[in-house]
Amino acid sequence: MSQMMSTCAGDASSLGAEFYRTHRETIYRRTDRMFAALMAVQWVFGIVAAMVISPRTWAGVESQMHPHVWAAVVLGGVISLPPILLAVFKPGHAVTRYVISVAQMLTSALLIHLTGGRIETHFHVFGSLAFLAFYRDWRVLIPATVVVALDHFLRGLYFPQSVYGVLTASSWRWLEHAGWVIFEDLFLIASCLRSDKEMREIAQRAADLHVAKEAAEGANRAKSQFLANMSHEIRTPLNGVIGMAELLIRKGGLAERQLRYVHVIKSSGDTLLTLINGVLDFSKIEAGKLELSRSDFDLRGVVEDVVEMLAPKAAVKKLEFLCHMHLDVPARVCGDVDRLRQILINLTNNAIKFTEEGEVVVAARLEQSSDDRLFVRFDVRDSGLGIAREQQDRLFKSFSQLDASNTRKYGGTGLGLAISKQLVELMGGTIGLQSEVGKGSTFWFTIPFLRPTSRSPETTRLTSIPPTRGLRVLAVDDLPAQREIMREQFQAWGFVADIASDGTEALTLLRSAATAAAPYHLAVIDMHMPLMNGIALARAIKGEPSLQQTPILMLTSMDQPLDPNEMSAAGFAACLTKPVRQSELFDAVATALARGGLTPSVAQPEPAASANAVAETSVLTDLRRLRLRVLVAEDNEVNQEVVKEILTDAGCTVTLVSTGAAAVQAVASHEYDVALMDCQMPEMDGFEAARRIRNAEGHAQPVECGALPIIALTANAIQGDRERCLSAGMDGYVAKPIDPDLLFQAILTLVQRSLRQAAVSAPAVARATEHTVKLAATVPGYEAPINLETLLRRCRGKATLVESLLGKFDAAIGAQLDELRGAFTRIDGAAVSRVAHAIKGASANLSANAVSSAAAELERLGAKGEWESANESLQRLETSVRECLEYIPTVASSAKQRAVEVKA
Secondary structure (H helix, E strand, O other): OHHHHHHHHHHHHHHHHHHHHHHHHHHHHHHHHHHHHHHHHHHHHHHHHHHHHHHHHEOOOEEEHHHHHHHHHHHHHHHHHHHHHHHOOOOHHHHHHHHHEEEEHHHHHHHHOOOOOOHHHHHHHHHHHHHHHHHHHHHHHHHHHHHHHHHHHHHHHHHHHHHHOOOOOOHHHHHHHHHHHHHHHHHHHHHHHHHHHHHHHHHHHHHHHHHHHHHHHHHHHHHHHHHHHHHHHHHHHHHHHHHHHHHHHHHOOOHHHHHHHHHHHHHHHHHHHHHHHHHHHHHHHHOOOOOOOOOEHHHHHHHHHHHHHHHHHHHHHOOOOEEEEEEOOHHHHHHEHHHHHHHHHHHHHHHHOOOOOEEEEEEOOOOOOOOEEEEEEEEEOOOOOOOOHHHHHHHHOOOOOOOOOOOOOOOOOOOOHHHHHHHHHHHHEEEEEEEEOOOOEEEEEEEEEEOOOOOOOHHHHOOOHOOOOOEEEEEOOOHHHHHHHHHHHHHHHOOOEEOOOOOOHHHHHHHHHHHHHOOOOOOEEEEOOOOOOOHHHHHHHHOOOOOOOOEEEEEEEEOOOOOOHHHHHHOOOOOEEOOOOHHHHHHHHHHHHHHHHOOOOOOOOOOOOOOOOOOOOOOHHHHHHHHHHEEEEOOOHHHHHHHHHHHOOOOEEEEEEEOOHHHHHHHHHOOOOOEEEEOOOOOHHHHHHHHHHHHHHOOOHHHHHOOOOOEEOOOOOOOOHHHHHHHOOEEEEEEEOOOHHHHHHHHHHHHHHHHHHHHHHHHHHOOOOOOHHHHHOOOOOOOOOHHHHHHHHHOOOOHHHHHHHHHHHHHHHHHHHHHHHHHHHHHHHHHHHHHHHHHHHHHOOOOOOOOOEHHHHHHHHHHHHHHHHHHHHHHHHHHHHHHHHHHHHHHHHHHHHHHHOOOO
16 A cells, blocks of 8 residues: 555656646747747837937938937847747747847847937836746846846947946946846746746646546546446346246246245345446435436335335334325326335335334325326334434434444444435435334335326226225224224225224124124234134134124235135135235235125226236237347356247247357358347457447448347446447447346337338348348338239249249330430420339339339329429339339349248
8 A cells, every 4th residue: 555655656746747847838938929029029119219219310411311220120130030030930948048038138238229328228127037037937037137237348338328328437337237137136036936836836736636536537437347347247147036037927827826926026136126226326326417217107006016025024023014005195106116116115124124023114195286296205104213303313314323233233334314315305305204212213205296197007997996885894903003004995995994903893893783784795804913813713703603604804924824725714715915915905805705796896807818927018029020030149047048038938039159259250150130249248248249240241330221230238237338338339228137028129129220221221122131021021111112922922923923024124114214204304294194104004013012103193293294293203203213123133032932932
């Protein structure tokens, strides 16, 4: 470390010296240019002064130009021109400074001479010395002072009137003048030395700042590289976890409990991915550059996802973990779902962490609404330690916890609440805390959401149920919060809901209802209650003839699931694990009532084709129809398996390679419709591989027609990574862990764009392969210049006939176009109509629809004599014919391969 510090100090010192030299040279050059202008001005001024003071000299009645004028012109030029030329052609050189120093003093001497030694002109000497001090180099004052002293000494000795304005003067008078010059020199030299010292100090400070800036930028680059590497190392295995979970869900065939576990695994992986992104974005939060996304999402589902994900952690501590969605909470809102999820996870995780016994409740309710906004308040309430008022202001600060013992006992960095506060405020909301020591805490925040742009049947099903009036339900739970949540939910569905706090009270209510001929149609009971647990209560209910027909739903904790055989023996219609999703509770209630024929007004969900199959999207359908050939360059075996399964399910033929070099070789030797390129691979990374593929294609940009679409697969998530992929020649960018839907959309978009470009680019059409022709036919809105399928049917599958028609069209169309142009020159409408009609018929037989359509339009316009429109139509016809001719070789080649297939 000391060696590094000494190295940095040495770099700063040398850099400071360099800054000083650079600045000094700048001052030298600038001052040289100033004196160049000053010298020219002084020369002109001397000439003007001579002509004003003594323009002519007289001898009787005769006069001539005064010698002073000639002195001003000639001597002034001799003195001024050398320093001016040096300042222009050699600025900053030492010789330039010293020549200017001497010349400036000689100019002062000349001006003194021209004015006859006036004392006022002597002040020009002192002004010149002050100007020379602009160099901040005291050494230039030395020759200037010497020149002044010599000038006054010599002229005072031989021509005193020229310098002192008198005919005779003391031989020592020059010393007085020299003394005043030296007196000024002392101050100017001191000023130059002080200025030079300040220049050095400023240069050194600038160097120190520069070195510090370079060190900070180096540290930032190192941090960015570390974040990129960390992102890659974490996301690579995470891609395997989420990818495999996604494949299990898509493949189907899982039991209900297995499916739920897989969903929890995927949800946890997605949440972990969101948290990783949050950590990587912390620098953006600090800089105020974090960008929020906006999309419609299921608000109830997001809250329930978070609760379900954290439920196992609460179960380990044997906490009651509840989710309370108030009736007024909107089903769908528009906002940043990932940031909301991150805030909920932070607050809920903290509540579970700092609660040793009791309960944790996550609640949401609509606080305020307007025409375009919905203000939703979220509460995370616990029965934990509680926080003293004087300590609460520390909670939302970065890296801050209440005391060191919390860090040792519970872990963490104290960063979660700080990030949550910043995210809430960034989303336009507020966050706060209500707490009392020993009684728990409630962390709350309010977020303004936009109203959704559309309604989804999946999320509106529970809010659009017809009233179930007349059906009665009894909710039994020893926990007051859970009882109130269930009563509120059942009332929202139209039930008449009652609650009981234990088994004894529940039996009393059930018996009273049966005696009054108003029995309960459903009982929902908790498994873990004092005195009489859920199983004992269920057996008691089934043991009484007047009650045994009552359907019973069991609620149990995640850590103590009920055995299916035991549940069936006890008479339960279903067993739900707390915390219960509203949709799961609804489905269980509807199913239990349906078995008893008591659900005439309850809207049942439509049965799905498979319990755990993912709905096939239109994108997936389009991909399966294309049957693309995909090259996947990926070095991780798990990721290879995930991507291969995803793409195979989409109807793609997949080729796997493990290095960038192998990817380049594969593209060179085989034809692919799209390539997926991992960015970090051994031997050659994805960036270099993409560049080599582009170089081999001869395309400067990937968007050019004929280029292989390349999609980057990267586990990095830092800013600028997308730009780096695109600059390497890749067309798209998909981040790991891979979202299959996003991957499918990226592939389909790029392939369709490539085929559309081929459709409008004649050179590309001419080079098109049979596979490209097939693919192009599947692109929405694309129409080939010649419809191969229709042409083959018309020729009854005979390739020779196809070739004959193509040849005749090719041979005749040139002359026909020439004839059309001639008819336009003669303004012969009949000829235009006749030739266009012939082209229309020939192209229609060829299934060249674009040519036939353009010719038909030209035929109509020619007959009417609408020449302006006809001219435009002719241009369209010529373009269509050119594309058709360039497409003929492709059609001829494809016809030979397809003839047998079509004929069959």
